[in-house]
Amino acid sequence: MSIRVENISKRFGNFVALDNISLDLPEGQLTALLGPSGSGKTTLLRIIAGLEAPDSGKIEFYGKDQTHQHVSERGVGFVFQHYALFKHMTVFENVAYGLTVKPRNERPSKAEIHKRVMSLLELVQLDWTAHRYPNQLSGGQRQRIALARALAVEPKVLLLDEPFGALDAKVRAELRRWLRKLHDEIHVTSVFVTHDQEEALEVSDRIVVMNHGSVEQEGTPDEVYEHPATPFVYGFLGSVNLFHGRFEQQQIVVGGDAIPHQDELLNHGSDVYAFARPNELTIVTDPTASHGIAAKVTQVLAYGLNPRVELESIADGSSVQHFQVSLPAHDIKALALETGQQVRLVPSRLKVFERTEASATGDEAK
Amino acid sequence: MTTVTETTTLTLDRADVWRRATEEPQWVRRLLIGTTLVFLALFLILPLIVVLYGAFEQGLKVWYAAITEPDAAASIRLTLLVVAIVVPINIVFGVAVAWAIAKFEFRGKTILISLIDMPFAISPVVVGLIFVILFGSQGWLGDWLNAHDLRIIYAVPGIVIVIAFGTLPFIARELIPLMQQQGKQEEEASLTLGASGWKTFWYVTLPNIKWGLLYGVILCNARAMGEFGAVAVVSGRIRGETNTMPLHIEVLYNEYMFTAAFAVSSLLTGLALVTIAIKSFIEWHEKRA
Numbered sequence: 001m002s003i004r005v006e007n008i009s010k011r012f013g014n015f016v017a018l019d020n021i022s023l024d025l026p027e028g029q030l031t032a033l034l035g036p037s038g039s040g041k042t043t044l045l046r047i048i049a050g051l052e053a054p055d056s057g058k059i060e061f062y063g064k065d066q067t068h069q070h071v072s073e074r075g076v077g078f079v080f081q082h083y084a085l086f087k088h089m090t091v092f093e094n095v096a097y098g099l100t101v102k103p104r105n106e107r108p109s110k111a112e113i114h115k116r117v118m119s120l121l122e123l124v125q126l127d128w129t130a131h132r133y134p135n136q137l138s139g140g141q142r143q144r145i146a147l148a149r150a151l152a153v154e155p156k157v158l159l160l161d162e163p164f165g166a167l168d169a170k171v172r173a174e175l176r177r178w179l180r181k182l183h184d185e186i187h188v189t190s191v192f193v194t195h196d197q198e199e200a201l202e203v204s205d206r207i208v209v210m211n212h213g214s215v216e217q218e219g220t221p222d223e224v225y226e227h228p229a230t231p232f233v234y235g236f237l238g239s240v241n242l243f244h245g246r247f248e249q250q251q252i253v254v255g256g257d258a259i260p261h262q263d264e265l266l267n268h269g270s271d272v273y274a275f276a277r278p279n280e281l282t283i284v285t286d287p288t289a290s291h292g293i294a295a296k297v298t299q300v301l302a303y304g305l306n307p308r309v310e311l312e313s314i315a316d317g318s319s320v321q322h323f324q325v326s327l328p329a330h331d332i333k334a335l336a337l338e339t340g341q342q343v344r345l346v347p348s349r350l351k352v353f354e355r356t357e358a359s360a361t362g363d364e365a366k
Numbered sequence: 367m368t369t370v371t372e373t374t375t376l377t378l379d380r381a382d383v384w385r386r387a388t389e390e391p392q393w394v395r396r397l398l399i400g401t402t403l404v405f406l407a408l409f410l411i412l413p414l415i416v417v418l419y420g421a422f423e424q425g426l427k428v429w430y431a432a433i434t435e436p437d438a439a440a441s442i443r444l445t446l447l448v449v450a451i452v453v454p455i456n457i458v459f460g461v462a463v464a465w466a467i468a469k470f471e472f473r474g475k476t477i478l479i480s481l482i483d484m485p486f487a488i489s490p491v492v493v494g495l496i497f498v499i500l501f502g503s504q505g506w507l508g509d510w511l512n513a514h515d516l517r518i519i520y521a522v523p524g525i526v527i528v529i530a531f532g533t534l535p536f537i538a539r540e541l542i543p544l545m546q547q548q549g550k551q552e553e554e555a556s557l558t559l560g561a562s563g564w565k566t567f568w569y570v571t572l573p574n575i576k577w578g579l580l581y582g583v584i585l586c587n588a589r590a591m592g593e594f595g596a597v598a599v600v601s602g603r604i605r606g607e608t609n610t611m612p613l614h615i616e617v618l619y620n621e622y623m624f625t626a627a628f629a630v631s632s633l634l635t636g637l638a639l640v641t642i643a644i645k646s647f648i649e650w651h652e653k654r655a
Contacts, residue, residue: 071557072561084551085555086552088573097569101560101562
C-alpha cells in the first residue's frame with residue numbers, strides 16, 4: 001500500500017472533521033475522496049499532504065511513517081482548487097520552482113531543469129505558454145500548469161483538492177478525461193477530492209465515500225454504484241426515488257400499496273428505506289392495475305438529454321414524496337401522460353435498507 | 367430620411383432633460399471643485415511656496431551655509447541615523463506582525479490588531495513622557511541604567527525608541543490587509559514543492575508584498591523624519607547632539623533665524639515632495655499590475 005491512513009482524527013473546536021479514519025490507498029491508482037461539503041475529505045487530503053496536523057493517528061507512505069515529517073519533506077505533489085500559481089513568475093518559472101529551490105547539491109543543472117520543465121509543459125500540452133504569466137491563461141490552462149508544477153518534483157503521491165471545482169462545466173468535463181488519460185500514462189499514486197459523484201465515477205479507479213468525518217464505503221466505482229453499503233452512499237451517488245415502508249411477508253408495504261421483495265437478511269416487520277434509481281422504475285397507466293405504488297404525474301419532460309417524468313405520491317396525510325422516472329423520449333410520448341393523471345410505479349430493481357438510527361442520515365441525501 | 371432626423375432631435379432633447387442619476391447640476395460641480403481648489407491653495411500650496419521662498423530668499427549661498435552650519439549638519443546627521451535604525455526595525459516588526467495575523471489563527475488576534483494602532487491614538491507628548499517615566503534618571507529603570515552607565519533619555523537611544531514607537535503601525539497596517547487578501551495558498555504550494563520556510567518567504571511571500579512594503583517604508587520614513595512632540599520630550603534638546611531636524615528648526619525659529627529655519631525646513635519639505643512622488647509611482651505601478 002502506498003498511502004496508509006491509520007486512525008486519523010481531527011477536530012476544529014467542537015466540530016469533528018475526521019473521526020478515527022483508516023484507509024489503505026493502493027499504489028499507482030487514482031482514488032477519489034467523495035463526499036458533501038463538511039464531510040472532512042479536504043481535511044483528510046491536507047493531513048495526508050502535511051498541510052494540516054492530525055490530533056491523533058498516523059500517515060504512512062510506502063511503509064514509512066510520515067506523521068511528523070514536514071510538508072516540504074514528504075515529497076507530495078499538491079494541486080489546489082484555485083491553482084495557487086505564483087503570480088509574479090512566468091509559467092516556466094512556476095514549473096521549475098520545485099527544482100530551483102532544491103539545495104545546491106541536489107539541484108539539477110540549468111540545462112537539465114530546462115529540459116525537464118519543457119517536457120512537462122509538453123505533457124500538459126502547454127509548452128507554448130512558457131514565457132507567459134499565470135494571469136494571461138484561462139482557468140483550465142492554469143490548472144494544467146499547476147499539475148505540471150506538482151509533477152516536476154517527481155512526487156511519491158499526487159494530491160488534488162477539488163482540481164476542477166473552479167472551472168465551468170465544459171472545461172471541467174474536458175479536463176476530467178484529460179486527467180484520466182494522463183494518469184494512465186504516468187501512473188503516480190493519486191488522490192483527488194471531489195463533491196461531484198459523476199466526476200468520481202468517471203475518473204477514478206477507487207472511490208472513498210465520506211460523510212460526517214467517517215468513511216461510508218470504499219471500493220471501485222462499479223462496487224460503490226451498484227452495491228451501495230448505506231442509504232447515504234446510495235443517495236449521494238445519483239438521483240434516487242425513496243419509499244418509506246415496512247417489510248412484511250416478502251413485500252414492502254408503502255402506505256396502502258405494496259411491492260413484492262425477497263430478502264433473507266431483513267427482519268420481518270422492520271421499518272425500511274427502499275431505493276430505486278430513476279431508470280429502475282416503470283410507469284403503469286392501466287387504472288385497474290393493483291401492483292406497484294400509486295403516484296400522480298406532475299410534469300412530463302419528453303425532450304432534452306435526460307427525458308423524464310416527474311411525479312409525486314398521492315398524499316395520505318404525511319409529507320408529499322417526489323419521484324422521478326427516466327425513460328427514452330419516445331416511450332414517454334407513447335404513454336401519452338397528462339399532468340395530474342394517476343399512475344402506478346413498478347420498480348424493476350430495489351435496494352432496501354433497514355431503518356436504523358445510524359442510517360437515518362441517508363434521509364437527507366437528496 | 368425625415369424620420370431619422372426626427373429621432374435624432376428627440377434623443378438630443380432627452381439627453382438635455384435626463385441627466386445620469388449621479389450627476390449634479392453644473393453650478394454644484396463648480397462650487398465643489400472651486401472650494402477644493404481654494405482650500406488646497408490656502409493650506410497646501412501657499413505654505414509650500416512660503417517655505418521655499420523663505421529658504422532661498424537670500425540666494426543659494428546663504429541657504430547652503432545655513433544647512434552646513436555645524437549644529438544644522440549635526441541635526442541632519444542625527445535624523446538620518448535615527449531613520450536608518452528605525453525603518454529596518456519597523457520592517458521586521460511589520461512583516462512579522464502582518465504574517466502572524468494574516469496566516470495564522472490564534473486567540474487575541476483582534477486585540478493585537480487594535481494594539482498596533484495605539485501609537486496613532488496616543489498623543490506624541492504622552493509617548494515621550496511614558497518613556498521618560500520608564501528610563502529617566504528618576505524613572506523606574508533609572509537606577510539600574512545609572513549603575514550600568516547607560517543613557518537612554520536625553521540621548522540617541524531615547525530618540526530612536528520614541529520614533530520607532532510612533533511609526534510602528536505604518537508598515538504593519540499596510541501589509542496586514544494585503545497579506546490577508548493574498549491568503550496562504552501560494553505559500554502552501556511552495557512548501558509542498560519542497561521549499562523551506564525561509565525560501566518560501568524569500569521567493570513567494572516577499573515578491574507578493576514588495577510594493578505594499580515599499581509604500582509602508584516610505585510613509586514610515588517620512589513620519590520618522592518629521593516626528594516632533596515625543597522627541598522634544600525625551601531628547602533634552604541639546605544643540606548639536608540630540609536635536610533632530612524638526613527640533614533644530616524650532617530652535618532656529620525661536621532665535622529669529624528665519625532664513626536658516628526655512629533652509630532646514632526646505633529639506634524636510636523636499637523629502638515630503640519626493641515621498642509623494644514615489645508614492646504616486648507605486649500606486650500607478652500597482653494599478654497597472
